[in-house]
Amino acid sequence: MKELNNPFSPGAGKKPPELAGRxxxxxxxxxxxxxxxxxxxxxxxxxxxxxxxxxxxxxxxxxxxxxxxxxxxxxxxxxxxxxxxxxxxxxxxxxxxxxxxxxxxxxxxxxxxxxxxxxxxxxxxxxxxxxxxxxxxxxxxxxxxxxxxxxxxxxxxxxxxxxxxxxxxxxxxxxxxxxxxxxxxxxxxxxxxxxxxxxxxxxxxxxxxxxxxxxxxxxxxxxxxxxxxIGALETKDAIKAIQDPLARENVIINTGALKILLRETEGYPYFLQEWGAHVWRTAKKSPINEDDVKTATRNAISTLDTGFFRVRFDRLTPIEKDYLRAMAELGKGPHRSGDIASKLGRAVEGVAPFRSNLITKGMIFSQQHGDTSFTVPKFDEYMRRVMPKFLPHPIRSRRRM
Ligand SMILES: Nc1ncnc2c1ncn2[C@@H]1O[C@H](COP(=O)(O)OP(=O)(O)O)[C@@H](O)[C@H]1O
Ligand SMILES: [Mg+2]
Structure with a gap:
């Protein structure tokens, strides 16, 4: 459909077409x-x-x-x-x-x-x-x-x-x-x-x-x-964030397609905008169908991988990357610091300085003592894509903060 009429607005601080759920x-x-x-x-x-x-x-x-x-x-x-x-x-x-x-x-x-x-x-x-x-x-x-x-x-x-x-x-x-x-x-x-x-x-x-x-x-x-x-949108609000802007352009999305979109974005506002924009570009006409969303998903992920995720990844040292890759190996999180350290084959104290740098850089946070989560949703999936093999660098034991 015509890019000129694309209602979605992915990007930091960009005013969404529908400020849903707030x-x-x-x-x-x-x-x-x-x-x-x-x-x-x-x-x-x-x-x-x-x-x-x-x-x-x-x-x-x-x-x-x-x-x-x-x-x-x-x-x-x-x-x-x-x-x-x-x-x-x-x-x-x-x-x-x-x-x-x-x-x-x-x-x-x-x-x-x-x-x-x-x-x-x-x-x-x-x-x-x-x-x-x-x-x-x-x-x-x-x-x-x-x-x-x-x-x-x-x-x-x-x-x-x-x-x-x-x-x-x-x-x-x-x-x-x-x-x-x-x-x-x-x-x-x-x-x-x-x-x-x-x-x-x-x-x-x-x-x-x-x-x-x-x-x-x-x-x-x-x-x-x-x-x-502030978190991901509840399902009804996520639906509204997609459906309402489309409806204003006289476009509808079928139920199956919407379902895939909700699953892929997990209701995260930025992802809703990114998927919405790609779905719009992919679809030839209304109603938007499952195939449109599947193609748009591949395109949206590749946009994220070269932008949103990439800029954050590029600011990391090799060992910080390993730390996040170890977290990704364990899944979505939150993860225990001890589990991450043992994935890296290290003692908790040995990797503590890297963990603390990652917190300062705004990449991870700790909700409860000893728990570690990504600050960027879906970053675990990205880490597995960008570093398909988990091969941590050796950490020199002399290294101290
Ligand atoms: N309530 C919302 N409904 C739909 N889209 C939203 C909503 N809030 C934000 N967005 C979209 O999400 C993206 C990220 O918003 P932003 O305010 O930059 O997030 P944050 O500051 O938390 O990183 C933007 O593209 C914005 O248009
Ligand atoms: Mg912000």
Missing amino acids: NANLERASIILQRFKAGRSDRSSIFTGLRGVGKTVLLNKINQMADEQKYYTFFIESPEDASLAKLIIPGLRKILLLMDSKEGAKEKIKIAANALRSFAAAFKIKIGEINIEVKGPAGIADSGNLDQDLVDLLVSVGEAATESNSAVAIFIDELQYVEKEELAALFAGLHRISQLQLPFVLFGAGLPQLAGLSGEAKSYAERLFEFQE
Whole structure:
């Protein structure tokens, strides 16, 4: 069928034609936004889940809702080794400039601008012209202690929002990559903000390891945030994600074909989009049949193998690849660390450094102590395709972290 009309949108953060199965999350977000705006207390939210379940898409959607509610917002994505302090400064600067132009030169905005400038200076971060009259006592956000200064800075922005009866919502994606000290400082700021009941809310997202990392950063993280797990879609929602966009193009898919598609994608949103797009390309006409889906499956897998899976595989060392290949040998997972180590013919302690690097790289996570799972759905199948034989490299025993 004509590619021009292909309704599906595979790709990181791409808005799906049908945002299926997330109503509860969106309704909750809408209430949180309304409550913060009305000066009531509530909790910031953190979405955790595997790659491709739709966390970024959710954050984008909530960002849009916040904009509609006239929030001051910014959205950042943490790269693997970025400094959070550096990342949030342009966002806060943008917010203060906007507030200043919309709300008039209010006292607290000037104080917040002062805090922002001091903060940037204390952490040697370049910042563009602020163009706001800065005002306020010295000693706000300039101690050089990240925890203290980020608290000062976020509180001053929150107070500026209160003064002008507005509210601030910040969106941070890939939070699992933020270093522990910075995560702790961010949480300390949000903690203070929540104590002061300021209209400032965070929506964050990250891989499943984020829940544990948050607790390690600040023990009160669990009470400060609402952690919402985002997973594969339930069958009825997965069907909706495929059928509704097709129906809008006057195309139907027969039951047998739909069944294969659901089995192959396991209801993972990214895979639904990828399969949907390939099925569209393969089918000559409506209704889409079993053969269309079978051909599309081969094409979708080859697209994933040269893209989505491949980019992750290429970032691994040979021994890390072996570790994942050993996991794949055991199946889908989760797997016990001991079982993986013995597949590699090693003691658990001998492979622990590689396991820990793989967690930092965002390839695997541990839900429970000693359990290990892939962060990318279907990665076990890919590992068996890309490394058909399981022949682990010898690990030099001198090797230590
Ligand atoms: N609820 C949903 N229904 C259908 N497709 C979705 C849904 N959420 C996300 N997608 C699709 O899944 C893909 C991955 O979404 P993304 O937000 O990048 O996932 P994540 O951030 O969790 O890795 C995108 O192609 C997007 O269009
Ligand atoms: Mg994402």
